[in-house]
Amino acid sequence: MPAKLTGRPLIEVRQLKHIYRSGGEALKGIALTIDAGEMIAVVGRNGAGKTTLTKHFNGLLRPTTGTVLLDGQDTAKLPVAQLARTVGYVFQNPDHQIFHERLFDEIAFGPRNLGLRGDELTTRVDSALKAVDLTDYRDRDPGELSRGQRKRAALASVLAMETAVIILDEPTSGQDYQESEQIMAILQELNRRGHTIIFITHDMELVQEHACRVLLIDDGKLVIDSPPRELFRQEQALTSAGLRLPPTAELEQRLAAFGIHSDAGTVEALAASIARRSSQITARDSFKENCSGGAAACQ
Amino acid sequence: MPSITIENLTFSYPDCSSPALYEVNLTIEAGEFIVITGATGAGKSTLLRCINGVIPHFQPGTLQGNVWLDRATPSGRVPVARVSAPQLARFIGSVFDDPEGQIVSPIVEEEIAFGLENTGVDPAQMDDRIAKALADCGISHLRHRATSSLSGGQKQRVAIAAVLALAPKILVLDEPTSELDPDGTEAVLKVLFELNKNHGITIIIAEQKVTLLAPLCDRLVLLEKGRIALQGPPRKVFMHPYIFAKLGVELPAPARLAHALVQAGVLPPLDSPDAPPIPLTVEEAFTLSRQLL
Numbered sequence: 186m187p188a189k190l191t192g193r194p195l196i197e198v199r200q201l202k203h204i205y206r207s208g209g210e211a212l213k214g215i216a217l218t219i220d221a222g223e224m225i226a227v228v229g230r231n232g233a234g235k236t237t238l239t240k241h242f243n244g245l246l247r248p249t250t251g252t253v254l255l256d257g258q259d260t261a262k263l264p265v266a267q268l269a270r271t272v273g274y275v276f277q278n279p280d281h282q283i284f285h286e287r288l289f290d291e292i293a294f295g296p297r298n299l300g301l302r303g304d305e306l307t308t309r310v311d312s313a314l315k316a317v318d319l320t321d322y323r324d325r326d327p328g329e330l331s332r333g334q335r336k337r338a339a340l341a342s343v344l345a346m347e348t349a350v351i352i353l354d355e356p357t358s359g360q361d362y363q364e365s366e367q368i369m370a371i372l373q374e375l376n377r378r379g380h381t382i383i384f385i386t387h388d389m390e391l392v393q394e395h396a397c398r399v400l401l402i403d404d405g406k407l408v409i410d411s412p413p414r415e416l417f418r419q420e421q422a423l424t425s426a427g428l429r430l431p432p433t434a435e436l437e438q439r440l441a442a443f444g445i446h447s448d449a450g451t452v453e454a455l456a457a458s459i460a461r462r463s464s465q466i467t468a469r470d471s472f473k474e475n476c477s478g479g480a481a482a483c484q
Numbered sequence: 485m486p487s488i489t490i491e492n493l494t495f496s497y498p499d500c501s502s503p504a505l506y507e508v509n510l511t512i513e514a515g516e517f518i519v520i521t522g523a524t525g526a527g528k529s530t531l532l533r534c535i536n537g538v539i540p541h542f543q544p545g546t547l548q549g550n551v552w553l554d555r556a557t558p559s560g561r562v563p564v565a566r567v568s569a570p571q572l573a574r575f576i577g578s579v580f581d582d583p584e585g586q587i588v589s590p591i592v593e594e595e596i597a598f599g600l601e602n603t604g605v606d607p608a609q610m611d612d613r614i615a616k617a618l619a620d621c622g623i624s625h626l627r628h629r630a631t632s633s634l635s636g637g638q639k640q641r642v643a644i645a646a647v648l649a650l651a652p653k654i655l656v657l658d659e660p661t662s663e664l665d666p667d668g669t670e671a672v673l674k675v676l677f678e679l680n681k682n683h684g685i686t687i688i689i690a691e692q693k694v695t696l697l698a699p700l701c702d703r704l705v706l707l708e709k710g711r712i713a714l715q716g717p718p719r720k721v722f723m724h725p726y727i728f729a730k731l732g733v734e735l736p737a738p739a740r741l742a743h744a745l746v747q748a749g750v751l752p753p754l755d756s757p758d759a760p761p762i763p764l765t766v767e768e769a770f771t772l773s774r775q776l777l
Contacts, residue, residue: 229665333524334524364523387665387669432736443774443777457744459748460748463777
């Protein structure tokens with residue numbers, strides 16, 4: 186269910202501040218807009234304000250000051266139930282959202298609240314379970330699943346809502362490589378079908394491979410809002426925000442001084458560039474060796 | 485000298501048709517730093533639980549074979565199953581993925597004292613033991629802090645300090661950095677590396693992502709469906725990219741670059757005598773690339 190193309194941003198955040206009851210100022214004035222169909226990574230150290238920010242997008246938190254508009258409407262004035270139809274949220278800790286004793290019922294909870302019944306409900310739930318590879322556990326107690334499986338169950342319960350926006354807090358932590366790839370493939374596919382995807386992560390390789398835009402949050406402020414490649418050029422800003430360059434980006438930058446370039450951001454592209462450069466150098470050296478005019482003429 | 489000898493170990497959880505571990509044989513030397521990896525369900529956590537005694541002391545199931553601990557008691561080599569849980573706690577410390585789940589005290593120093601009190605350590609010794617454990621984990625400054633106010637990386641180092649205070653010979657850690665940010669991850673791995681190098685503590689760590697651990701560890705053990713599929717020093721096991729792909733474990737980028745350079749025709753096959761060693765870090769990968777230019 187892609188959002189209607191209204192010409193206005195899907196999410197608009199204006200001078201958002203959030204102060205927790207304990208007195209901690211978690212967000213110190215954030216402004217940004219998100220268009221329908223974007224795939225955005227939110228990065229930053231633990232406690233930077235990533236989760237606090239994204240919880241404002243579906244009304245789990247309300248601004249202390251400032252506003253958050255969803256499709257032009259002030260989220261402070263919309264009931265949470267209505268926000269939940271547009272913005273799905275997958276928590277970092279799956280146990281914060283799983284509460285049924287049968288996995289099917291867990292996944293069916295949201296769609297049931299939307300009024301789905303019968304075959305339509307069953308189809309919705311079963312396709313969500315299939316997407317996260319948990320069909321075999323359909324009638325089991327979610328409590329019996331491993332933490333990684335419970336994380337995918339939590340994702341399925343949000344997938345089943347088919348919301349226009351899906352927010353995920355560290356969707357791949359605790360998942361193995363294949364499971365991570367599988368989750369990201371699901372999100373890419375949803376994004377291709379028009380869903381807006383916003384995911385929080387510490388994994389810079391994930392950002393490099395899957396995000397079109399990255400928001401770097403540090404100390405409650407939006408420090409950088411750019412495509413991943415541009416973020417990776419600002420190593421200083423990254424490290425001072427507690428993050429690291431992904432290894433391929435770091436290698437690429439260090440090798441750039443030697444004429445190596447890889448726009449694809451993969452080790453294969455780097456290796457190909459090194460091979461080309463290496464053969465150019467070999468050709469030049471053999472020309473120099475065979476040149477009768479002396480070294481000076483060849484420089 | 486072997487610290488742990490695992491012999492023909494097979495374990496099945498109740499109501500499971502296939503065993504979680506099947507005829508595993510593994511010898512771990514005292515002072516080794518071992519990383520156990522593999523896809524979800526490969527048996528990483530089960531193997532750790534057999535080593536730290538959670539199996540069979542707390543987890544029901546069918547266990548065959550033995551996990552021998554060397555010098556865990558004055559009488560010499562004994563199977564884990566025959567050492568009492570409190571005795572084991574002094575010999576093997578365990579740390580899990582979720583630091584929230586294992587910290588029980590409101591204040592850091594009370595958390596460290598908790599295990600000491602439970603194992604009957606002389607109160608006169610406690611202050612020194614707490615101070616030393618905190619110092620070894622680089623968190624002396626957190627001693628009087630509320631545990632609830634700590635970052636994930638700080639909490640995980642408190643959890644490590646709490647088991648370290650019991651002066652274990654072996655630390656067993658199940659994905660200790662999976663919930664941590666890059667700073668927290670780096671801090672925890674640095675502590676583990678130093679405990680291993682400076683104090684000779686055997687480190688056995690289960691992890692999905694091996695990129696950061698490869699330069700620190702002596703040996704990688706890859707599990708597949710409860711069996712050991714491949715093991716050896718990282719530079720040796722990284723020679724086999726197809727096994728990593730088959731097992732669903734990501735080969736770290738520096739090693740992938742070396743394989744890509746072979747494919748591109750600028751490096752000889754990595755198992756040939758004139759091939760350079762497989763790089764483990766970005767620094768090593770950079771040096772290798774630089775030599776080709």
